[in-house]
Amino acid sequence: MIEQSTAQVTVSSPAKVNLALGVGQVRDDGFHPLATVYQAVGIFDDIRVRPADEDSLTVYGEGVDVADVPTDGSNLALRAARLLAEHHGLDAAVEVRIHKRIPVAGGLAGGSTDAAGALLACDTLWGLRTPREELMELAAELGSDVPFCLVGGTALGSGRGEVVTPAMTRGRYWWLVLPADGGLSTPAVYAEFDRLTPTVAEPEIPEEMLAALRAGDAVRLGASLTNDLQRAALQLRPGLEVALTAGLEGGAHGALVTGSGPTTVFLCQDREHAQDLQVLLTPDFGPGLVAEAPVHGARVREARA
Numbered sequence: 001m002i003e004q005s006t007a008q009v010t011v012s013s014p015a016k017v018n019l020a021l022g023v024g025q026v027r028d029d030g031f032h033p034l035a036t037v038y039q040a041v042g043i044f045d046d047i048r049v050r051p052a053d054e055d056s057l058t059v060y061g062e063g064v065d066v067a068d069v070p071t072d073g074s075n076l077a078l079r080a081a082r083l084l085a086e087h088h089g090l091d092a093a094v095e096v097r098i099h100k101r102i103p104v105a106g107g108l109a110g111g112s113t114d115a116a117g118a119l120l121a122c123d124t125l126w127g128l129r130t131p132r133e134e135l136m137e138l139a140a141e142l143g144s145d146v147p148f149c150l151v152g153g154t155a156l157g158s159g160r161g162e163v164v165t166p167a168m169t170r171g172r173y174w175w176l177v178l179p180a181d182g183g184l185s186t187p188a189v190y191a192e193f194d195r196l197t198p199t200v201a202e203p204e205i206p207e208e209m210l211a212a213l214r215a216g217d218a219v220r221l222g223a224s225l226t227n228d229l230q231r232a233a234l235q236l237r238p239g240l241e242v243a244l245t246a247g248l249e250g251g252a253h254g255a256l257v258t259g260s261g262p263t264t265v266f267l268c269q270d271r272e273h274a275q276d277l278q279v280l281l282t283p284d285f286g287p288g289l290v291a292e293a294p295v296h297g298a299r300v301r302e303a304r305a
Protein backbone atom coordinates (compact mmCIF):
# COMPACT_ATOMS: atom_id res chain seq x y z
CA MET A 1 0.00 0.00 0.00
CA ILE A 2 1.26 3.48 -0.86
CA GLU A 3 1.50 5.66 2.20
CA GLN A 4 -0.40 8.94 1.87
CA SER A 5 1.02 11.97 3.70
CA THR A 6 -1.43 13.51 6.15
CA ALA A 7 0.62 16.69 6.48
CA GLN A 8 -1.33 19.88 5.96
CA VAL A 9 -1.16 23.53 6.95
CA THR A 10 -4.03 26.03 7.05
CA VAL A 11 -3.45 29.78 7.13
CA SER A 12 -6.06 32.51 7.70
CA SER A 13 -5.40 35.64 5.70
CA PRO A 14 -7.37 38.91 5.95
CA ALA A 15 -8.94 41.41 3.57
CA LYS A 16 -7.64 44.99 3.59
CA VAL A 17 -9.11 48.41 3.16
CA ASN A 18 -7.15 51.54 2.25
CA LEU A 19 -8.01 54.28 4.74
CA ALA A 20 -6.00 56.67 2.60
CA LEU A 21 -4.79 56.02 -0.93
CA GLY A 22 -2.67 58.77 -2.41
CA VAL A 23 -1.56 58.05 -5.97
CA GLY A 24 1.27 59.79 -7.83
CA GLN A 25 2.32 60.09 -11.47
CA VAL A 26 2.75 56.75 -13.25
CA ARG A 27 6.39 55.50 -13.13
CA ASP A 28 8.46 54.18 -16.03
CA ASP A 29 7.72 50.60 -14.91
CA GLY A 30 3.96 51.21 -15.26
CA PHE A 31 3.29 51.28 -11.51
CA HIS A 32 2.16 54.34 -9.59
CA PRO A 33 3.93 55.65 -6.46
CA LEU A 34 1.58 55.35 -3.49
CA ALA A 35 1.21 56.90 -0.07
CA THR A 36 -1.37 54.67 1.55
CA VAL A 37 -2.68 53.60 4.94
CA TYR A 38 -3.70 49.96 4.96
CA GLN A 39 -5.95 48.36 7.54
CA ALA A 40 -6.56 44.61 7.77
CA VAL A 41 -10.26 43.88 8.35
CA GLY A 42 -11.87 40.78 9.85
CA ILE A 43 -12.95 38.97 6.69
CA PHE A 44 -10.66 36.00 6.13
CA ASP A 45 -9.81 33.52 3.40
CA ASP A 46 -8.42 30.16 4.56
CA ILE A 47 -5.59 28.71 2.51
CA ARG A 48 -4.83 25.02 3.06
CA VAL A 49 -1.81 23.31 1.54
CA ARG A 50 -0.86 19.63 1.35
CA PRO A 51 2.05 17.84 -0.29
CA ALA A 52 1.18 16.54 -3.77
CA ASP A 53 2.78 15.06 -6.89
CA GLU A 54 1.84 18.12 -8.91
CA ASP A 55 0.48 21.58 -8.18
CA SER A 56 -3.29 21.93 -8.05
CA LEU A 57 -5.81 24.47 -6.80
CA THR A 58 -9.45 24.34 -5.80
CA VAL A 59 -11.46 27.33 -4.63
CA TYR A 60 -14.59 27.07 -2.54
CA GLY A 61 -16.65 30.25 -2.15
CA GLU A 62 -18.68 30.94 0.99
CA GLY A 63 -21.20 33.57 -0.09
CA VAL A 64 -18.74 34.69 -2.73
CA ASP A 65 -18.80 34.18 -6.50
CA VAL A 66 -15.52 32.44 -7.35
CA ALA A 67 -16.25 31.81 -11.05
CA ASP A 68 -13.60 34.36 -12.10
CA VAL A 69 -10.80 33.02 -9.89
CA PRO A 70 -8.21 31.30 -12.12
CA THR A 71 -7.33 27.79 -10.94
CA ASP A 72 -4.36 27.24 -13.25
CA GLY A 73 -0.72 28.24 -12.79
CA SER A 74 -1.65 31.91 -13.21
CA ASN A 75 -3.37 31.93 -9.80
CA LEU A 76 -1.37 34.13 -7.43
CA ALA A 77 -1.49 31.59 -4.58
CA LEU A 78 -0.01 28.86 -6.79
CA ARG A 79 2.58 31.33 -8.08
CA ALA A 80 3.47 32.08 -4.45
CA ALA A 81 4.05 28.37 -3.76
CA ARG A 82 6.17 28.06 -6.92
CA LEU A 83 8.20 31.18 -6.10
CA LEU A 84 8.99 29.97 -2.58
CA ALA A 85 10.02 26.51 -3.83
CA GLU A 86 12.28 28.03 -6.50
CA HIS A 87 13.77 30.48 -4.00
CA HIS A 88 14.93 27.52 -1.92
CA GLY A 89 15.82 25.28 -4.90
CA LEU A 90 13.14 22.89 -3.72
CA ASP A 91 11.47 20.36 -5.99
CA ALA A 92 8.11 20.16 -4.22
CA ALA A 93 4.50 20.48 -5.36
CA VAL A 94 1.37 21.31 -3.38
CA GLU A 95 -2.36 20.92 -3.44
CA VAL A 96 -3.84 24.30 -2.50
CA ARG A 97 -7.42 24.71 -1.36
CA ILE A 98 -8.82 28.18 -0.79
CA HIS A 99 -11.94 28.76 1.28
CA LYS A 100 -12.98 32.17 0.05
CA ARG A 101 -15.01 34.70 2.00
CA ILE A 102 -13.40 37.85 0.57
CA PRO A 103 -15.20 39.19 -2.52
CA VAL A 104 -13.21 38.64 -5.73
CA ALA A 105 -11.72 41.63 -7.64
CA GLY A 106 -13.31 43.98 -5.10
CA GLY A 107 -10.37 46.18 -4.04
CA LEU A 108 -10.04 44.16 -0.82
CA ALA A 109 -6.75 42.41 -1.74
CA GLY A 110 -8.43 38.99 -1.85
CA GLY A 111 -6.02 37.56 -4.43
CA SER A 112 -3.03 39.18 -2.72
CA THR A 113 -3.98 37.83 0.69
CA ASP A 114 -4.33 34.31 -0.75
CA ALA A 115 -0.79 34.67 -2.10
CA ALA A 116 0.48 35.86 1.30
CA GLY A 117 -1.34 32.93 2.91
CA ALA A 118 0.12 30.43 0.45
CA LEU A 119 3.65 31.75 1.08
CA LEU A 120 3.29 31.30 4.82
CA ALA A 121 1.48 27.96 4.53
CA CYS A 122 4.12 26.46 2.22
CA ASP A 123 6.94 27.87 4.32
CA THR A 124 5.45 26.04 7.31
CA LEU A 125 4.60 22.84 5.37
CA TRP A 126 8.12 22.56 3.99
CA GLY A 127 9.75 23.54 7.32
CA LEU A 128 11.75 26.29 5.63
CA ARG A 129 11.66 29.02 8.28
CA THR A 130 12.37 31.64 5.64
CA PRO A 131 13.53 34.85 7.37
CA ARG A 132 10.76 37.43 7.55
CA GLU A 133 12.67 39.91 5.37
CA GLU A 134 13.07 37.34 2.59
CA LEU A 135 9.40 36.38 2.79
CA MET A 136 8.50 40.08 2.47
CA GLU A 137 10.72 40.36 -0.64
CA LEU A 138 9.06 37.34 -2.22
CA ALA A 139 5.67 38.82 -1.31
CA ALA A 140 6.59 42.08 -3.06
CA GLU A 141 7.52 40.15 -6.22
CA LEU A 142 4.02 38.66 -6.25
CA GLY A 143 2.09 41.95 -5.96
CA SER A 144 2.06 45.39 -4.40
CA ASP A 145 -0.43 44.49 -1.63
CA VAL A 146 1.00 41.07 -0.74
CA PRO A 147 3.60 42.27 1.85
CA PHE A 148 0.91 44.14 3.81
CA CYS A 149 -1.24 41.00 3.88
CA LEU A 150 1.62 39.23 5.71
CA VAL A 151 1.93 42.08 8.22
CA GLY A 152 -1.73 43.01 8.88
CA GLY A 153 -2.86 45.52 11.51
CA THR A 154 -2.75 49.13 10.35
CA ALA A 155 0.28 50.16 8.32
CA LEU A 156 1.65 52.79 5.99
CA GLY A 157 2.45 51.71 2.45
CA SER A 158 4.91 53.47 0.14
CA GLY A 159 6.82 52.64 -3.04
CA ARG A 160 4.17 50.93 -5.18
CA GLY A 161 2.51 49.82 -1.93
CA GLU A 162 5.03 47.07 -1.12
CA VAL A 163 7.07 49.04 1.44
CA VAL A 164 5.13 48.54 4.66
CA THR A 165 5.61 50.29 8.01
CA PRO A 166 3.30 49.45 10.93
CA ALA A 167 1.34 52.48 12.21
CA MET A 168 0.57 53.49 15.79
CA THR A 169 -3.15 53.07 16.42
CA ARG A 170 -5.47 52.81 19.37
CA GLY A 171 -8.89 51.21 19.65
CA ARG A 172 -11.05 49.00 17.47
CA TYR A 173 -12.86 50.08 14.33
CA TRP A 174 -16.05 48.68 12.83
CA TRP A 175 -16.74 48.60 9.13
CA LEU A 176 -19.70 47.80 6.95
CA VAL A 177 -18.11 46.33 3.81
CA LEU A 178 -20.41 46.47 0.80
CA PRO A 179 -19.33 44.43 -2.21
CA ALA A 180 -20.70 45.50 -5.59
CA ASP A 181 -21.82 43.12 -8.31
CA GLY A 182 -18.92 42.18 -10.56
CA GLY A 183 -15.32 43.22 -9.98
CA LEU A 184 -13.27 46.08 -11.35
CA SER A 185 -9.91 45.48 -13.00
CA THR A 186 -7.14 47.24 -11.03
CA PRO A 187 -5.11 48.18 -14.15
CA ALA A 188 -8.30 49.57 -15.77
CA VAL A 189 -8.96 51.80 -12.75
CA TYR A 190 -5.35 53.05 -12.72
CA ALA A 191 -5.62 53.74 -16.47
CA GLU A 192 -8.80 55.74 -15.85
CA PHE A 193 -6.98 57.62 -13.07
CA ASP A 194 -4.22 58.53 -15.57
CA ARG A 195 -6.82 59.71 -18.07
CA LEU A 196 -8.63 61.87 -15.51
CA THR A 197 -5.50 63.29 -13.83
CA PRO A 198 -2.72 63.99 -16.34
CA THR A 199 -0.59 65.86 -13.76
CA VAL A 200 -0.43 64.74 -10.15
CA ALA A 201 1.43 65.94 -7.07
CA GLU A 202 3.63 63.69 -4.94
CA PRO A 203 1.25 61.60 -2.78
CA GLU A 204 1.31 62.14 0.98
CA ILE A 205 -0.24 60.43 3.99
CA PRO A 206 -2.70 62.83 5.65
CA GLU A 207 -1.36 63.89 9.08
CA GLU A 208 -4.90 64.28 10.38
CA MET A 209 -5.57 60.60 9.71
CA LEU A 210 -2.49 59.49 11.66
CA ALA A 211 -3.58 61.70 14.58
CA ALA A 212 -7.10 60.20 14.47
CA LEU A 213 -5.63 56.67 14.49
CA ARG A 214 -3.35 57.50 17.42
CA ALA A 215 -6.32 58.90 19.33
CA GLY A 216 -8.58 55.96 18.40
CA ASP A 217 -11.17 58.49 17.23
CA ALA A 218 -13.58 56.94 14.71
CA VAL A 219 -15.34 60.24 13.96
CA ARG A 220 -12.07 61.98 13.05
CA LEU A 221 -10.89 58.96 11.13
CA GLY A 222 -14.15 58.87 9.19
CA ALA A 223 -13.72 62.51 8.21
CA SER A 224 -10.17 61.92 6.94
CA LEU A 225 -10.79 58.85 4.73
CA THR A 226 -9.51 59.54 1.21
CA ASN A 227 -8.91 57.67 -2.02
CA ASP A 228 -7.37 59.18 -5.16
CA LEU A 229 -8.70 56.25 -7.21
CA GLN A 230 -12.28 56.88 -6.16
CA ARG A 231 -13.10 59.28 -9.00
CA ALA A 232 -11.83 56.77 -11.54
CA ALA A 233 -13.79 53.92 -9.93
CA LEU A 234 -16.96 56.06 -9.87
CA GLN A 235 -16.41 56.97 -13.50
CA LEU A 236 -16.35 53.27 -14.39
CA ARG A 237 -19.18 52.37 -11.99
CA PRO A 238 -21.39 55.44 -11.42
CA GLY A 239 -23.84 53.44 -9.27
CA LEU A 240 -21.31 53.34 -6.41
CA GLU A 241 -21.91 57.00 -5.61
CA VAL A 242 -25.51 56.21 -4.63
CA ALA A 243 -24.28 53.65 -2.09
CA LEU A 244 -21.73 56.09 -0.62
CA THR A 245 -24.36 58.80 -0.21
CA ALA A 246 -26.89 56.38 1.32
CA GLY A 247 -24.29 55.18 3.86
CA LEU A 248 -23.36 58.73 4.89
CA GLU A 249 -27.00 59.74 5.17
CA GLY A 250 -27.50 56.59 7.24
CA GLY A 251 -24.99 57.88 9.79
CA ALA A 252 -21.61 56.39 8.80
CA HIS A 253 -18.65 58.44 10.10
CA GLY A 254 -17.07 58.14 6.66
CA ALA A 255 -17.47 56.22 3.43
CA LEU A 256 -15.25 55.47 0.47
CA VAL A 257 -14.40 53.10 -2.33
CA THR A 258 -11.63 50.81 -1.11
CA GLY A 259 -8.50 50.46 -3.26
CA SER A 260 -9.48 50.23 -6.92
CA GLY A 261 -13.04 49.22 -5.95
CA PRO A 262 -15.81 48.48 -6.56
CA THR A 263 -16.35 47.58 -2.88
CA THR A 264 -17.51 50.51 -0.76
CA VAL A 265 -16.74 50.65 2.98
CA PHE A 266 -18.45 52.57 5.76
CA LEU A 267 -16.79 53.42 9.06
CA CYS A 268 -19.11 53.04 12.05
CA GLN A 269 -18.86 53.76 15.77
CA ASP A 270 -19.20 50.17 16.98
CA ARG A 271 -20.63 46.78 16.04
CA GLU A 272 -24.21 47.81 16.73
CA HIS A 273 -23.89 50.93 14.60
CA ALA A 274 -22.48 48.83 11.73
CA GLN A 275 -25.32 46.33 12.07
CA ASP A 276 -27.92 49.12 12.07
CA LEU A 277 -26.41 50.56 8.89
CA GLN A 278 -26.36 47.07 7.39
CA VAL A 279 -30.11 46.70 8.03
CA LEU A 280 -30.72 50.14 6.49
CA LEU A 281 -28.71 49.51 3.31
CA THR A 282 -29.62 45.85 2.70
CA PRO A 283 -32.85 46.44 0.71
CA ASP A 284 -31.06 48.55 -1.92
CA PHE A 285 -27.48 47.29 -1.86
CA GLY A 286 -27.49 43.78 -0.39
CA PRO A 287 -26.39 42.77 3.09
CA GLY A 288 -22.65 43.39 2.91
CA LEU A 289 -20.40 42.26 5.74
CA VAL A 290 -19.79 43.72 9.19
CA ALA A 291 -16.09 43.49 10.02
CA GLU A 292 -13.87 44.51 12.93
CA ALA A 293 -10.44 46.01 12.43
CA PRO A 294 -7.52 46.02 12.72
CA VAL A 295 -6.85 42.27 12.61
CA HIS A 296 -3.70 40.18 12.21
CA GLY A 297 -2.00 39.44 8.89
CA ALA A 298 -1.64 35.95 7.40
CA ARG A 299 -1.38 33.52 10.32
CA VAL A 300 -1.06 29.74 10.68
CA ARG A 301 -4.33 28.35 12.06
CA GLU A 302 -3.50 24.66 11.91
CA ALA A 303 -0.33 22.71 11.14
CA ARG A 304 -0.38 18.90 10.99
CA ALA A 305 2.83 16.97 10.50
Ligand code: C5P
Nearest residue numbers: 030031032034143144160161186187190
Ligand atom coordinates in the same frame (compact mmCIF):
# COMPACT_ATOMS: atom_id res chain seq x y z
O1 C5P B 1 1.04 44.90 -7.88
P1 C5P B 1 -0.17 44.31 -8.49
O2 C5P B 1 0.15 43.10 -9.35
O3 C5P B 1 -1.28 44.04 -7.55
O4 C5P B 1 -0.72 45.39 -9.50
C1 C5P B 1 -1.72 45.13 -10.45
C2 C5P B 1 -1.79 46.28 -11.44
O5 C5P B 1 -2.26 47.46 -10.80
C3 C5P B 1 -0.44 46.68 -12.03
O6 C5P B 1 -0.15 45.92 -13.17
C4 C5P B 1 -0.66 48.14 -12.38
O7 C5P B 1 -1.39 48.26 -13.58
C5 C5P B 1 -1.56 48.61 -11.26
N1 C5P B 1 -0.81 49.22 -10.15
C6 C5P B 1 -0.26 50.47 -10.31
N2 C5P B 1 0.42 51.05 -9.29
C7 C5P B 1 0.54 50.43 -8.10
C8 C5P B 1 -0.03 49.15 -7.90
C9 C5P B 1 -0.71 48.58 -8.94
O8 C5P B 1 -0.36 51.07 -11.41
N3 C5P B 1 1.20 51.02 -7.11
